[in-house]
Amino acid sequence: MNQDNILLSEDRGPVRIMTLNRPKARNCLSMDLMTTLRGALAHAGEDDAVRAVVLTGAGPAFSSGHDLKEMTARRNDPDKGRAFYEETMRTCAKLMLTVVRLPLPVIAAVNGIATAAGCQLVASCDLAVAATDARFATPGVNIGLFCSTPMVALSRNLSRKAAMEMLLLGEMVGAEEASRLGLANRVVAADRVVNEATKLGRKIASKPLRTLKIGKEAFYRQAEMPLDEAYRYTADVMVENMLDAEAEEGIGAFLDKREPQWPR
Incomplete structure (x- = not known):
């Protein structure tokens, strides 16, 4: 340096x-x-x-x-x-x-x-x-x-x-x-x-990459919204997150009692 x-x-x-x-x-x-x-x-x-x-x-x-x-x-x-x-x-x-x-x-x-x-x-x-x-x-x-x-x-x-x-x-x-x-x-x-x-x-x-990106963006955006709008917005975010491969793998691993293998 x-x-x-x-x-x-x-x-x-x-x-x-x-x-x-x-x-x-x-x-x-x-x-x-x-x-x-x-x-x-x-x-x-x-x-x-x-x-x-x-x-x-x-x-x-x-x-x-x-x-x-x-x-x-x-x-x-x-x-x-x-x-x-x-x-x-x-x-x-x-x-x-x-x-x-x-x-x-x-x-x-x-x-x-x-x-x-x-x-x-x-x-x-x-x-x-x-x-x-x-x-x-x-x-x-x-x-x-x-x-x-x-x-x-x-x-x-x-x-x-x-x-x-x-x-x-x-x-x-x-x-x-x-x-x-x-x-x-x-x-x-x-x-x-x-x-x-x-x-x-x-x-x-060590956490799943896309999940972190989704979460950080949603955190700051919802913080500036009225309460009802924030819940509508974050509900939509969670739906999209649920459909992501990371959530599919993470939830599957939890239910199977194994370590997740995060997709790249």
């Missing part, structure tokens, strides 16, 4: 580990890094050998959010940076949607801080493993820039009161509290965080 790259990639069996590699900048999400990460995720989704993705950060941070130095420099543009800011926010939204819509589970392995858009990235992932020293925040309110786009992912993970507390106070939340609030699934020692996330990825990778 070339340490000059802003994004590192390593395969551990069926799990692809992607590492944000701007440690001196606390892995802040520059335009280049967001574009590179989005492309790498899309490529992983098309690679039959990859069954899960782990996202982590090099150095002492997962990600500190948007690159404020890059954004501030554009205030000298003729439009005072408006066009660049619009492009930045659109690119960020596309990145988060890529994570959600990827037909693979994406697991955040959170080391150090995850703040602002970095916290948004964690909240957008399907699962999150946090190091004991990890800390989370949406601190934009402290610098006059409310974390409105991180709010989208945060409010879909936490209760409204908990999300609003993080957004209005802008204070750091420790790993254990983040787990209690629903932002992290597990908390482990810092030297175990990537391995634990990879372990989760491998467990998920």
